[in-house]
Amino acid sequence: MMDVETPDITEFVDNNNINAVNPATDEVYRYDAKIQEEADNSKPWRNNPTYFKRVEVSAVALMKMVTHACSGGDIEIMGMMQGKIKGDTMYVMDAFALPVEGTETRVSAQEEGYEYMVDYVEKAKKIGRHENVIGWYHSHPGYRCWLSGIDVRTQMLNQQYQDPFLAVVIDPKQTVSTGKVDIGAFRTYPENYEPSSSSSSSLTMLPTNKASDFGAHASKYYSLEISYFRSLRDAKLLERLWRNYWVKTLSQSPLVLNKQFNTDKIVEFTEKIKSTSVSRLIEKQSLSSKGSEEDGYLSKLAQESELLADDAKYGLMTNHVKHSIFNFTSAAEAGQ
Template sequence: MIPTLARCVLSADAFRTCFTHALASEHEEIMGLLIGELTVSEAGEDESHIHSVCLFKRSDRQKDRVEISPEELAAATTEAERLSGIADRDLRVLGWYHSHPHITVWPSHVDVNTQAAYQQMDKNFVGLIFSCFHTEPNKANRLQVICFQAVPEPSYLSSTGSGKFVSREVPLQVVSPNGLTASFSDSLSLLASVMVEEERDLYSPANQSPETVEEIMNAIHNGSVFTKSMTGIAENLCIPLIRVLEAQLGRNHQRMLELNRLLDSPESGGQLLDMSDVIQ
């Protein structure tokens, strides 16, 4: 079935989480699933609104491809149902995202075929690609994102609707809230945990009761690599997150002081606020 999606509206929280995830791994692709709702515009066009991101631990780390297992898709569906109950909205899995480290943002033939397979379940399913660590001639490092779907190539389209697929770019709009939201900070905290688990999975099987000199030396080497990886996660993800949260805390404190000055004025007659009243 040919998709008819007019545009994809991505929340700033989801956008920041996806790009942070992409920047956290320079040498292998990352991936995740997108949760949102499908709406119809005033013009009668289908629009995909993405509100949240599902992060998964990679079982297979490769530089040129990623895969989403049925178990991960089922977990994302369960999370969408949970969020639907909280928000009282019809949320579901509406797309996937992955990164292109050191290459352009354009979908490969593997990406297009993967996207076509997802669209067999939902014609409005979308794919996002985040290109990072890519330097073009005479330009600095570029960060790019594209939203796409798979459509049959006209020359290959048959009466059954099957054939060769090509990518179709979907207009992407990012809706930005004010300040740092709890959803984004929670996602970054989860991302750090996921990356630590990935490194532990790689390290643990290689260091089980070394006995010979060679095994001991290998264990020491693997331990050094693991320590370096943990240091990288702390330096590139955890420390920046702490600085962002500290800055937001300072802004919240300043806002609380300003509001309390207004409430303390003779005209207000209100009561003083505490930090929980002004956290964004």
């Protein structure tokens, strides 16, 4: 039997633009309690609803969250993130899963989840992980990264009582389909705050049954820019996490694993095309404002069709690679 080696993590690193930090300093990994205390005392984010602009996530935390999200399948999962802040940037250093049960549309942390979180953080500090909980993450299996009405209310409460706090959403279905982590980081605006414009107003491949919930709350939060980092300091741990993620990914075909998900996307896309009636297309020729609206809608449909095709090609290529690895037959064996 042919021995199969785990592929190098380089492809995952390249696909997600994970930057290597300076191994001579590794400053980002150092926790300065004084800096965190000063920031907490001054609370500059209270005077500026969009004070935090960026999120930097360690490769280890990213891998943990993605693996957890993928393990949930069609069920939403939830976990917490540990980290720190510096200026207008939030740093996610680590993440851990919560023992909570979710459904296909929502997940919430009950009393046992909070007890587990407190116990976990206390034990983590005993082994040198001094960062406090800086946010929560959960999955949206198959319906992209945004905040639902329940998510918005949860995040508002978190920011009210334990700010600075961050909300992260991962779509494991889209991640498996494309090979690139589909993730979003968000913070909510204060209640009754009216932003000049919504940064979350457009999202491709959003299921029709989620559109109303998305549209009703898109103006209540904003997105933060996400980047990733890694270091030799966590190389061994990252390699272990990568092997675990790779084995789970390798053992399943994206086309088979996401069969229902891919079918639903095609059905959704077909319905969107049908909704663009001939009469609406005719109207745009006489009404410039209507035409601009329709052009944008059709442009979005064209973009979605390209994404569907890319996902299918990625799945086929992945299957081909796996077939080449596991069904390899040498010339000598073929001649026997």
